Amino acid sequence: MQEAFLGIFISAMATGLGALPILFLNKISPRLKGTLLGYASGVMIAATTFSLIPEALHMSNLYVLSFGLLLGIFVLSMIDSKTANMNLKNSRITTNIDRKTLIVIVAVTLHNLPEGLSVGVSYGAGQEGLGLIIALAIGLQNAPEGFLIAIYLLNQNVSKVKALLIATMTGAVEIITGFAGYFLASYVQGIVSYGLSFAAGAMLFVIYKELIPDSQEEEEKFPTYAFAIGLISMLVLTQKFG
Template sequence: MSEVLIGSVLSALSTGLGALLILFLQDSLTHKVRDNLLAFTAGVMMAASMLGLIPDSLDSGGFFPMAIGICLGVVSLTLLEKNIPHIDLDHTKTGIKFDEKAMLIIAAITLHNIPEGLSVGVSYASESEGTGNLIAFAIGFQNAPEGLLVALFLMTQKINKWKSFFIATLTGAIEIVTSLLGYYLTSFVDFLVPYGLAFAAGAMLFIIYKELIPESHGDGNERTSTYSFILGILFMIFLIELF
C-alpha cells in the first residue's frame, strides 16, 4: 500500500515539477523544445505500454482480456473526450474568452490524468515485480512537460506565475485518487488485473497518438520530434533492462 501511495504521489506531483520551470524558463523555452519534450515523453509512454503493461496483461489473462481491455481504454477516452470540450494547447488561435478557454484547458488536462492515475494503480496491483514503478515513472515523465505547457498557457492569459504553477499542479492531483481506486479494484478482484493493465495501455496509446504526437508535429518540427520519440523509446527500454 505504501509503495502505490508513494508512486502515485510522485507521479502526480511531476506535473507540478514541470510547472515549476515556468518560474525560470518562461522566456527561453522555444516551441521546438516543447515539441521535442512532448515527442520524447510519447516515446517513453509507448515503450511502457508495449513492453510493460501489455506483456503483463498477456501473462495474467491471455489475448482476449488484453484485447478487450485495450478497446475499453480507447473507447473510454473517446467518450470522455467527446463529452468534455478539449482545446489543443499550442495550436488553437480562436477568440474564446479567457475564463472559458482556461477552464477548458484545465478540464481537458484533468480528464487525461484520470486514466493515467488508473494506469499507475493497476500496475502496482500486477504480480509482475517492478511494473508499478516503471509505469509511475513513465506517467510522471509525461506529466512534467504537460504541467509546464499548462503553466505556460496560463501565463499567456495574464495569470501570475505563482498562480499558474499552483493551478497546473492541481491538475495532476486527481491521479492520486484514481491511482488508489485502480489499485484497490484490481487488488480485491483478481480477474480484473489483465483487463486493468490493458485498459491502462489502451488509454496511454490513445493519448500518445491522439494528443502527444499531433501536438509535437503541429508546427514544422516533425523530423526532430520523430528523433525525440525514438530516443524516448530507447530511454525507457534502457530503464526496463536496467531495473
Template structure:
C-alpha cells in the same frame, strides 16, 4: 499498498516539478515544446507496449487484452467528445476563465488513465512493474506540467498560481491509482483488463493528441528523434528495474 501510495504520489507530484520553470520563464520555443511532447509520447508508447500489455498477456489471453485496449480507447474517445483538446499556445483574450477551466479539466481527463496504469501495475503479479510504470508516468508528467503552466500563464493567470494549479491537477492520479489498485488487487480477474485498459487509453492520447501536436510546427524530424529517445529511455528503465 504503501509502496503504491508512494509511487502514485511521486508520479503525480512530477507534474508540479515539471512546472517549476514557469516561475522563471513564461514562454518556450515551438521546437522545445514539440521535443517535450514527442518525448512524452515515446515514454507512454514504451510503457504501454513493453510494460502494460505484456504483463496483461502473462495473466490472460489476446481476447482479454484486446477487449481491455478497445475499452480504453472507446472511453477516452467518449470523454474527449465532452472535454475537447485545448491548444496550449492559445493567447490571452476572450473568456479567459473558461479557457483555463477547460485546459485544467482536459488535464484531469488525461491523468485518469495515467493514474490507473500506476494503480493496476502495482496490483499485478510483477512487483517491479508498478515502480517502472510510476517512474515512466512521472517522466511524462514533467513536460505535461510545464506545458499546462505555460498555457495558464498565457491566459493572464499569475505564474505562481499557474504553477500551483498545474501541480494540483496531478492529484487526480493518486485517487485513480488507489481505485485501480483496490479493484484489481481484490478482484484478481480485473488485473489484465485494468492493465490493457490503461494501455489503450494511453495509446489513444499518444496518437490522437501528442504525435499530431509534436509534428504541427515544422519540427517533425527532430520530434521523431525525441520520440525514439523517450521510448528507449523507458526501455532502459524497465530493464534496470525489471
C-alpha cells in the same frame, strides 16, 4: 503492510515528482513544447507497448487485451467528442484549460486507476519482492505523465504551482485504488488485466490523437528525434529496474 503502503504512496506520487521541473521553466516556446511532447510520447509509447500490454497478456490472454484496449480507445474517443462542443473557457472548473489539455488530464487519470490497482494487488498477493518491482515500474511510467500534464497546463498560462498540484492529483488516485487492490487482492486480481488493457488503450489514443500531432505543429525533425530518445530512455529504465 507498512511496506505496501509506502510502495503505493511513492508510486502514486511519482506523477507529481515528474512534474517538478515545471517549476523551473518559464513560458514554453512552440519548438521546445514540440520537442518535449515528442520525448514524452516516446516514453509513454514504450511504457504502454513494453510494459502495460505485456503485463496484461501475461495475466490473461489476447481476447482480454483486445477488449480492454478497444474499450479504452472507445471511452476516450467518446470523451473527446463530448468535449469538442463544450465551452470550457466559461467553466469554473476548467478555466483557461482547453479541450486537448482536458483530454490529456482525463486520460492520464483513467490510466492511473488500474495501475494503482495492480500495485496494490501485487503487494496483496504475498509474493516476496513482487510489489516492489511493480510499484517501481509503475512509478517510472508515472513521472513523465506528470511532466506531460504540467507542460500542457503551463502552455495554457496556468500557474506553475497549480499545474504541479493538478498533475499530482492525477497520480494521487492510485492511492485509493492501490489500497483497494491490497485489501481485496484475492477478489479483484482477475480484473487487473482488463484495467491494464483499458489503460493501454486510453494512453494509445492520447499519444496518437493528441501528443504526436501537437509535437509536429512547428517542425518535425527535433520532435522525431526526441520521440526516439524518449522511447530508448524508457526501455533502458525498464530493463534496468523493471
